[in-house]
Amino acid sequence: MADAEGPADTAAGNRQWSEWMACAQAGDQRVYERLLRECVPFIAMVARSKGVPADRVDDVVQDVLMTIHRARHTYDPGRPFTAWLRVIVQRRAIDVMRRTWRQNSREIYAPLLFESYADPGAQAPDGLEKSGFSEQLAGAMASLSPGQRDALERLALQEQSLGEAAAATGRSKGALKVNLHRAINALRAQMKGRE
Amino acid sequence: MTPPGAFSHDRLIGRLAADLQPVDPLRRFGWQAAAWLGVVVAGGGLLAFFANLPAAKEHLMSAPDMWLAAIGSALTAILGAIAAFQLSLPDRKSLWALLPLPGLAVWLGASGLGCLRTVVEMGITEEILAETRHCLAVMLVLSLPLSVALIAMLRRGYSIRPNLTGQVAGVAVSGASVTLLNLVLPHDPSIIGIAMHGLGIALVSFANNLTGGRIFSR
Numbered sequence: 001m002a003d004a005e006g007p008a009d010t011a012a013g014n015r016q017w018s019e020w021m022a023c024a025q026a027g028d029q030r031v032y033e034r035l036l037r038e039c040v041p042f043i044a045m046v047a048r049s050k051g052v053p054a055d056r057v058d059d060v061v062q063d064v065l066m067t068i069h070r071a072r073h074t075y076d077p078g079r080p081f082t083a084w085l086r087v088i089v090q091r092r093a094i095d096v097m098r099r100t101w102r103q104n105s106r107e108i109y110a111p112l113l114f115e116s117y118a119d120p121g122a123q124a125p126d127g128l129e130k131s132g133f134s135e136q137l138a139g140a141m142a143s144l145s146p147g148q149r150d151a152l153e154r155l156a157l158q159e160q161s162l163g164e165a166a167a168a169t170g171r172s173k174g175a176l177k178v179n180l181h182r183a184i185n186a187l188r189a190q191m192k193g194r195e
Numbered sequence: 196m197t198p199p200g201a202f203s204h205d206r207l208i209g210r211l212a213a214d215l216q217p218v219d220p221l222r223r224f225g226w227q228a229a230a231w232l233g234v235v236v237a238g239g240g241l242l243a244f245f246a247n248l249p250a251a252k253e254h255l256m257s258a259p260d261m262w263l264a265a266i267g268s269a270l271t272a273i274l275g276a277i278a279a280f281q282l283s284l285p286d287r288k289s290l291w292a293l294l295p296l297p298g299l300a301v302w303l304g305a306s307g308l309g310c311l312r313t314v315v316e317m318g319i320t321e322e323i324l325a326e327t328r329h330c331l332a333v334m335l336v337l338s339l340p341l342s343v344a345l346i347a348m349l350r351r352g353y354s355i356r357p358n359l360t361g362q363v364a365g366v367a368v369s370g371a372s373v374t375l376l377n378l379v380l381p382h383d384p385s386i387i388g389i390a391m392h393g394l395g396i397a398l399v400s401f402a403n404n405l406t407g408g409r410i411f412s413r
Binding site for chain 2 (some may be wrong): 022024025026028029030032033035037040043061065066067069070071072073074075076077079083084087088091100113161162163167169172173
């Protein structure tokens with residue numbers, strides 16, 4: 001049995017994980033779930049060692065869990081599991097850091113901006129209700145296709161990550177992003193028509 | 196204390212485990228490169244029925260840069276195929292992408308030298324430019340079935356660098372199609388040299404990058 005401190009650090013633990021992955025390839029859900037749970041600290045450790053910021057480590061963990069799931073047929077049980085996993089984590093860590101860098105180069109996090117410069121045109125919540133805005137918004141949401149509505153609810157309202165939403169719906173992250181983008185465009189177009 | 200993110204990981208792990216289906220592990224997937232090269236050889240055998248082999252051989256042997264370029268393109272196809280299959284496995288290093296470079300250097304180097312020889316001897320004529328366009332068209336046509344076969348085989352893996360895999364696959368396909376071109380269209384590789392080969396590699400790699408990148412990133 002792999003110990004709780006770090007089975008990947010020992011040859012026996014590594015062998016254990018290799019055996020568990022072989023069982024997962026054969027379809028053993030219980031062992032697979034246990035393997036993924038035990039991998040999480042190892043994935044986080046490798047991600048941190050690659051320089052992933054602390055607030056992005058969970059993104060790397062989720063991306064890696066999804067990759068393990070999709071690429072599990074490529075694992076050769078004759079090879080060390082941790083070596084296989086480590087390369088995947090390193091690659092996903094680089095992907096997340098690139099994504100973060102791109103995001104930071106385009107967006108500025110300045111929450112105080114809204115406190116210092118309040119929007120004079122903003123309506124109070126009761127004003128919104130009186131103007132019938134929420135009913136119109138609900139109507140506009142109802143007019144979306146099921147896929148678009150589902151993507152909007154999961155990603156924008158329930159604040160699920162792309163990985164979670166993809167796992168829950170069985171759709172790819174790209175498809176979810178496209179659905180969300182189209183849903184927002186459709187809502188924007190409908191609400192503009194209302195003005 | 197429960198670490199941050201633990202609940203969402205738990206939920207995701209639960210869903211992934213519930214979604215688990217048995218799979219057949221890929222074994223010796225790198226050897227699939229030999230299978231694709233077998234497809235190329237079979238295509239060459241088919242083309243040989245319609246080719247004038249003695250004339251093609253004589254043509255290739257007429258100058259060292261001609262047969263060197265052919266060897267280089269064949270080497271590029273072999274090394275490129277091996278690299279593409281390695282890159283389509285998630286635990287392989289990106290350095291595999293450098294494997295076809297020796298073949299590519301021989302191929303483009305010999306073509307470049309031949310190109311210089313031809314320009315010095317004959318200059319650039321309208322006839323040479325027409326032959327170049329013709330060769331490029333045939334190379335692209337030959338690339339299509341080879342690309343389809345290679346992408347279909349690579350898709351059995353799972354690439355975490357889909358674009359790089361597509362580009363290296365494009366280099367392998369370019370090498371294979373130019374090698375086969377020597378059979379069906381006895382041309383002077385030195386004439387079309389860098390221009391045609393460089394453009395051909397760029398076009399095929401770009402197409403594979405676009406299609407392969409999308410197909411591999413599941």
